[in-house]
Amino acid sequence: QRWRERRRIRALPQRGALFLSRYEDYGDRFAAGHYNRHVDPLLEFCRHRLSCLKIEACETAAERTMPRAEATEWVRPDRLVASAEPPALAGVDVLRAALMEIGGPLRFDEAATRREVAQFLRWRAAYLEILDRVQPRVVFVVCYYDRRVLPLVAACRARCIPTVDIQHGKQGVYHGLYTHWTRLPADGYEMLPDFFWVWGEPSRRHIASGQSAELRRHRPIIGGNRWLARWRSGAAFSPDPAESAWLTEARKAERVILITLQPIEPELPPSLREAMVRSPANWLWLLRAHPQRRSEIPGTIAELTSAGTGRYEGDRASTMPLYALLRIVDRHVTCWSSVAHEAPAFDVPTMIVHPSGRQLYAEEIAAGRFQYGDSAEAVLAWIGGEKPRTPPGETYIETADELAEAALSKVLAR
Numbered sequence: 001q002r003w004r005e006r007r008r009i010r011a012l013p014q015r016g017a018l019f020l021s022r023y024e025d026y027g028d029r030f031a032a033g034h035y036n037r038h039v040d041p042l043l044e045f046c047r048h049r050l051s052c053l054k055i056e057a058c059e060t061a062a063e064r065t066m067p068r069a070e071a072t073e074w075v076r077p078d079r080l081v082a083s084a085e086p087p088a089l090a091g092v093d094v095l096r097a098a099l100m101e102i103g104g105p106l107r108f109d110e111a112a113t114r115r116e117v118a119q120f121l122r123w124r125a126a127y128l129e130i131l132d133r134v135q136p137r138v139v140f141v142v143c144y145y146d147r148r149v150l151p152l153v154a155a156c157r158a159r160c161i162p163t164v165d166i167q168h169g170k171q172g173v174y175h176g177l178y179t180h181w182t183r184l185p186a187d188g189y190e191m192l193p194d195f196f197w198v199w200g201e202p203s204r205r206h207i208a209s210g211q212s213a214e215l216r217r218h219r220p221i222i223g224g225n226r227w228l229a230r231w232r233s234g235a236a237f238s239p240d241p242a243e244s245a246w247l248t249e250a251r252k253a254e255r256v257i258l259i260t261l262q263p264i265e266p267e268l269p270p271s272l273r274e275a276m277v278r279s280p281a282n283w284l285w286l287l288r289a290h291p292q293r294r295s296e297i298p299g300t301i302a303e304l305t306s307a308g309t310g311r312y313e314g315d316r317a318s319t320m321p322l323y324a325l326l327r328i329v330d331r332h333v334t335c336w337s338s339v340a341h342e343a344p345a346f347d348v349p350t351m352i353v354h355p356s357g358r359q360l361y362a363e364e365i366a367a368g369r370f371q372y373g374d375s376a377e378a379v380l381a382w383i384g385g386e387k388p389r390t391p392p393g394e395t396y397i398e399t400a401d402e403l404a405e406a407a408l409s410k411v412l413a414r
Contacts (some may be wrong), residue, residue, distance in 0.1 A: 005079040009133050011075060013316050016050035018136035020152055021072065023056065025142060026065035027166070028321040030237035033067040033162070036166050037322075038142045040070045041226035042197070045404055050411070053134060069237075077126035079149070086114035090368050091221075100353050111349050116147070124158075125153035131159050140164045144193050145177050157190050162414040165193040167225070170338035171203050178203075182210040188217030195411055197223040199397040214323070222398060223407030228345055229399035231323045233400035239324055243402050246316055251328050253284035253311065255383055258329040258338035258348075263290045267300060272333065272353045275379035277308030283383070285310055286325060286386060288339075294318050336360050340370055341396040349388050353379065369393050 019039050026034040043052050056062065058074040080215045092110055099106045131139075139156050143147045144165040156163045171178040178196070188194075198204050198220050207220040213341045231234050239247065250256055261267045268276070276285055285304075289297045297314035304312050317325060322339065326332070326346040333350070334340055336357030340350040351371045352361055364370045382388075 001076075001079045004083065005076050006129070009075070009080065009130055012055075012130065012133050013051075014133070014135050015053035016137045017043070017052045018131075018134055018139045019052065019054040019055045020149060021054055022142060022146065022148065023059055023062035026068070027291060027319075028237075029319060030069060030305065030321075032237065033069040034065040034070045035237070037227040038166050039140065039231050042140060042166060042223075042404075043070060044362050045226050045401075046408065049408065050137065053136070056129070065184065075126075075130060076296055077123040078119075080126035080129060081122045083132075084118060086111075086118040086346070087121070089114060089117070097250050115289075118149070120151050120154075123148070124155050127152045127155035128158065131161060133154055136161060136244050138162050138164060138414075140166055140197075141193065142166050142168050144191075150191055152409075153193055154191050162195065162411060164195040164197050164411055167196070167198045167203060170336075170341060171198070171205055171206060174360060175206075175341075179206040184211060184215055184218065186215070188215065192218045194218065194414060196220040197407060199225045200395050202394060202396055203411040221407040221410050223404045224398035224400060225342075226399075226404060228323070228342060228397055229401070229404070232345060232399055237321070239320065243316065243320060243324070247324065247328055250284055250286075250313075254280065254282040255331065256284045256286065256329045257331045257333060257383055258286045258288060258317070259327055260288045260332070260334045260339045261290050261293065262335045262337060262354075263292045264299045264335065267293065267296070269335065269353050271374060271376050272379060273304070274376035275383075276304055276310050276312070278376060279308070279310045279380065279383075281310065283310055285312045286329065287312060287314040288322070288325070289318040291312065330387070333379065333383075340364075344369075344390060345397065349390060351379065351382055364393075367391060367393055 021036050021039045025036045025038050028035040028037055039054065043054060046052055053073060054070060055073045055075050082130050089110060096108055099108060138141060139152065139161055141152060141163060144148060144153050153163050173179060194217050196207050198207065200222060204220040204222050287300065297318055301312050301314045326343055326348055329348055332343045332348050333353055335354035336352065343350050351373050352358055352365065353373055358365060358372050361370050365372050365389060371382055371388065373382055
C-alpha cells in the first residue's frame with residue numbers, strides 16, 4: 001500500500017498553489033457536481049496568477065460528495081508513512097494540574113492523546129512528501145485546527161511555505177482559535193497559519209487583537225468572501241430545472257422564512273418551535289440543517305407537521321445552495337449562525353432567538369442590524385410585520401475583487 005501511494009504522489013503535478021479540502025465543506029451541488037463554497041471559488045480566483053491543485057484525504061464519507069465540480073486529487077496519508085509506537089509525552093502531570101486549576105476535574109486521556117500525536121506525526125511526514133513533490137508557493141486550508149489539516153500546516157512551516165486559513169464562518173470575540181493570542185512568540189507558533197484570509201474588517205480586528213506590530217506571522221488579511229462575490233456578480237451556477245421549479249413554487253407563500261440550525265439540543269428553542277406551530281398555514285418554513293446534523297431533519301419536520309398547521313421543508317433547504325435560498329426568503333431566523341452576516345447581501349433581515357446568540361451578536365443587536373426575540377409572540381410579530389430597514393454599519397463581508405487581489409499579493413510576497 002505504501003508503494004502504491006508513493007507512486008500516486010510521484011504522479012502529482014507541480015503547482016504554484018495547493019488547496020486542501022474537507023468532504024463536509026461540499027454543501028452545495030450543481031449540475032457540474034458538488035461545490036466547496038470555501039475552497040473552490042478562491043481556487044478559481046487564484047488561477048489567473050497561479051497554477052492550482054486541490055487535494056483531499058480519502059475518506060469513506062467523501063463518497064456522498066461525488067462528483068466534484070472542481071477536480072480533486074485524493075491522498076492517503078495513513079498509507080504513505082508506516083505506523084510507529086505512540087511517543088511518550090512529557091509534562092503530563094503539569095498539564096493535569098493546570099486543567100484542574102482552570103476547569104475543575106477535567107478528564108485527560110494520556111493514551112488517547114499519545115495516539116493522536118502519533119497520527120499527527122505520521123500525517124506530517126506524509127504531507128512533507130507531498131509538498132516536496134508539488135513544490136507549491138502557497139498552501140490554502142479551511143479550519144486549520146482540524147486533525148486532518150493541522151499536520152499540513154506544520155509540514156509547510158518545516159518547508160518555509162506560507163499557509164493561509166480561509167474564513168469559513170463567524171470568527172468573533174469568543175472564538176478562541178481566532179482571537180486574543182496575547183503571548184505569541186516572536187516568530188509565532190509552528191502550527192498556526194501564516195495568514196488568515198478574512199471576510200472583512202471586524203474579523204481582521206478580532207484576530208489582530210493582542211498581536212504586536214512586529215509579528216510577521218499569523219496576520220489577518222482582508223480578502224473577502226469569493227463565493228458571495230460570485231453570486232453578487234451573477235456568475236454563480238444556475239439551479240437545475242427541478243430546483244428552479246421548487247424555488248418558483250416556494251415564492252408563492254405569503255412568508256418564506258429560512259431557519260439556519262445549529263448543532264445543539266434542542267435544535268429549535270421552545271419559543272421558536274411554538275411560533276412555527278402557531279404560524280399561518282400560508283407561511284413556508286425552510287429548515288437548513290447544520291452539516292453535522294442533516295440526518296435528523298426528517299424527524300424534526302415530522303414532529304412539527306404533526307403538531308401544527310404550518311408548512312415545513314428541510315430536504316431542499318439543506319442541500320440547495322444557501323444563496324439560492326436567500327434570494328427567495330423574506331426573513332432569516334437563527335440561534336447564532338454566521339448566515340446572519342451573509343443575509344444582508346440579499347436584503348434579508350435576521351432575528352436571533354437564543355441567549356447565546358444574543359451575547360455573541362450583542363453589538364449588532366444594539367445597533368439594530370439584527371433583531372432579538374425570546375418569545376413566540378415576538379417571532380410571529382416580527383415575521384408578520386413590515387420588513388425592517390437595516391441601518392448602515394460596518395461591512396462584515398467584503399466582495400471586491402481589488403481586495404482579493406491585494407490579499408493574494410501579500411501572500412505571494414511573503
